[in-house]
Amino acid sequence: MEMLASLHTLPSPLPPTTSSSEPSYKTPFITRRRTIISASTAAIASLLYISNPIPSLYPAIALQPQQVDLDQEEDRIVRLFQETSPSVVFIEDLELAKIPKSSSKGDRVVVAEDEDAKVEGTGSGFIWDKFGHIVTNYHVVDKLATDQSGLQRCKVLLADASGTSFYKEGKIVGIDPAYDLAVLKVDVEGYELKPIVVGTSRDLRVGQSCFAVGNPFGYENTLTTGVVSGLGREIPSPNGRAIRGAIQTDAAINAGNSGGPLIDSYGHVIGVNTATFTRKGTGISSGVNFAIPIDTVVRTVPYLIVYGTPYSNRFQ
Secondary structure (H helix, E strand, C coil): CCECCCCCCCCCCCCCCCCCCCCCCHHHHHHHHHHHHHHHHHHHHHHHHCCCCCCCHHHHHHHHHHHHHHHHHHHHHHHHHHHHHHHHEEEEEEECCCCCCCCCCCCCCCCCCCCCCEEEEEEEEEEEECCEEEEEEEEHHHHHHHHCCCCCEEEEEEEECCEEEEEEEEEEEEEEEECCEEECCCCCCCCCCCHHHHHHHCCCCCCCCEEEEHHHHHHHEEEEEEEEEEEEEEECCCCCEEEEEEEECCCCCCCCCCCCECCCCCEEEEEEEEEEEECCCCCCEEEEEEEEEEEHHHHHHHHHHHHCCCCCCCHH
């Protein structure tokens, strides 16, 4: 396992016609007989039309309602992504070549695009609140969390409520390696953020639709779709302990998706995309992917914001 991140009304046949070329004394008999024959022929023709429709007409009639349904489903997913993506962030794990000079306020300067910094990894996260707290995986920022050299940095690309993107340096405020969770804080003064909508994972059902939003392999704002494939799974955490109750999904989760949200059909977060089984030596997802259930996140994140550590570690 690699930690990551119809019925259609057909037209009635034309009414039978009589020939004006026949003698008048034969008309009643012939007309009646022709009516019977024409009606039978029309009935047979109708049956033949149903069982062997005209290729150029029937498919167009039959597929029209299906096309309408498909368009509505596509539109729903498009709107779902548009509403959720402003709450998802792109995280870059950087190593500086040298420690930059401090600003006049004594704070570390934000790493600019043109600075001599090595990108050591990328990941995802999502906006937790309007104060700039970002939820992600611990393994996305573990180098920053354990940095002793002062060279590690975390650059966060996020968008405000109007859709304007901007970079900020992320600082760790709390970590929980046991559940592979971390909270970053960015300075959002002058910006209005759009926090993600938090859902619940306790009522999930296998087979329901779900969607992963993130930045796989550095490609920003990516949506993948799938279903909840399983519940109550157990996956390893970065500190070697087991994370129980994980959500299994076939929505593609690859390197860079880590820390991003797994959402339901309403755009509510149901999990944090965390890990995938990969084919040995390829790094390619096998389609067996996992997310930390949001109920676990909701219990953990407030303690990380306030105390910096999970509740279980407060008195250690």
